[in-house]
Amino acid sequence: MTDLHFAHYRIRPLTPADLHPYFEMVERNRPRLEQFFTGTVSRTRTLADTQDFLADIAERRQAKTYLPFVILDEATNRFIGFLDLKNIDWNIPKSEVGCYMDADAAGQGVATQAFRLFCDYCFAEFKFQKLFLRTHESNTAVRRVAEKSGFEVEGVIRRDYKTTAGEVVDLIYYGRLN
Template sequence: MPSLVTPVLPSGRLNASAQPALPIDGDLLLRPWLASDAAAVARVFEDPTIQHWHLRKADSEDEARAWIEQWRRGWESETACHWAVADVGDDRVLGRVSLQSIIMVGGQAEISYWTTPESRGKGVCSRAVARVARWALEEVGFHRLELGHSTANVASCRIAEKTGFALEGIRRRALLHTDGWHDMYLHARLHEV
């Protein structure tokens, strides 16, 4: 069935080349995930704060390694882009930023993120989210990026505000966490024409 619209992002726009590494201010690097990052991912998902705001946990390094493989396949299928936020000096994993639920026709994606406990409050997350948003909207040509988080997650709201994601509304009782249903804020950034 022929489409009535021209896709914002034509097939192959992402996976025609290798997933890029994106430098940030000389001290951080957004890079594709490596199988060797599994121990760092498993350790982060032991953190009670991560477990509070996320819907899954890693029970082992093998499970974390399987996640990483899934994250890497997202680039190949043009359904997601996942980056490790790494320290340039020692390549230590400080966090993760991803574009998920990519819709190529509309040029849309959802941005998500986390940081390691020791990286919080140092600007790592906001800098990484801002860099991925700039790459997606200005370099690749995405039309719209959405950012959703629980209305109780004050830290995520600060990240959204710092990185230019405008609050658009509340999705009531939209996500089930371990402590029950959460209302979710919906923020978005659009490509500036």
């Protein structure tokens, strides 16, 4: 992948060499991520756990079953966001897109710019016919980013996700066609 640049930010693949900055970003945002990024939070509790997690990600990237990326603030050289492609179906082809932003970077428009650029890249580079995302009703920030990026609500799947706290919640499905 060629790195994607916008303003003074860069989107690039997450690699095992990113251990410390990735762990630090997750650690800074752990309370915000706990309910809906349970896999990330549970597999990155320690630096050693995170190292194993990144090694697993590298294998999955090689197999093209999971593709994680980071958003880097080039002015500070700090990770400020995460994007990933998961639940990839190469037969259609389509993929689910996930994202989160560092609390310090949230609400500044960076997520929307990054998400749009990333989605355009995914359609062009991977030839996806569809990208989709799932979120919950209270996540108004992601809902705004999705809608500003050309995604449309496709429906609500009731009682579709169990949070870390054990609450079963509805998920709103958004989709964007190429």
